[in-house]
Amino acid sequence: MVSDGYSKYLQSLSDVQREAACSDISVPLMIVAGPGSGKTSTMVGRLLTLLKEGIDPRNILAMTFTTAAAAEMRERIRTVAGKAIAKELMISTLHSFCLQLCRSHADKLGRTTDFLIYGHGQ
Numbered sequence: 001m002v003s004d005g006y007s008k009y010l011q012s013l014s015d016v017q018r019e020a021a022c023s024d025i026s027v028p029l030m031i032v033a034g035p036g037s038g039k040t041s042t043m044v045g046r047l048l049t050l051l052k053e054g055i056d057p058r059n060i061l062a063m064t065f066t067t068a069a070a071a072e073m074r075e076r077i078r079t080v081a082g083k084a085i086a087k088e089l090m091i092s093t094l095h096s097f098c099l100q101l102c103r104s105h106a107d108k109l110g111r112t113t114d115f116l117i118y119g120h121g122q
């Protein structure tokens with residue numbers, strides 16, 4: 001992990017963002033803030049802190065509501081931590097993650113992996 005990039009990224013955050021991003025990783029953290037106030041940037045800082053603390057990227061799950069937010073988060077991580085780490089991290093929308101989970105355990109749900117999801121109007 002590029003620690004220069006990590007320090008630089010942290011410097012770009014405000015004091016409260018940095019405090020949240022760097023707080024003790026063994027303690028659950030909840031961030032409540034308004035739209036466009038810097039939550040995603042803080043979450044990227046948090047992910048980078050987890051990586052810096054030695055957490056295996058394959059053991060990190062970052063969930064978002066929109067695909068745009070997931071892509072943006074991955075891109076920001078890629079810039080600082082590199083392509084390989086960004087690829088290993090599970091950054092996904094809530095819907096995509098749940099679909100993957102259902103497909104991986106389809107047999108337990110009495111389904112095959114090629115089940116279809118029906119939405120409104122179908």
Ligand SMILES: Nc1ncnc2c1ncn2[C@@H]1O[C@H](COP(=O)(O)OP(=O)(O)OP(=O)(O)O)[C@@H](O)[C@H]1O
Pocket residue numbers: 012013014017033034035036037038039040041042
């Ligand atoms: N500390 C900061 N200093 C300057 N700009 C910042 C800072 N934190 C975030 N920004 C910028 O503000 C904008 C919104 O940040 P971000 O996407 O992190 O907010 P958000 O709360 O996740 O937004 P949304 O509610 O739309 O998901 C982005 O352009 C981001 O680069």
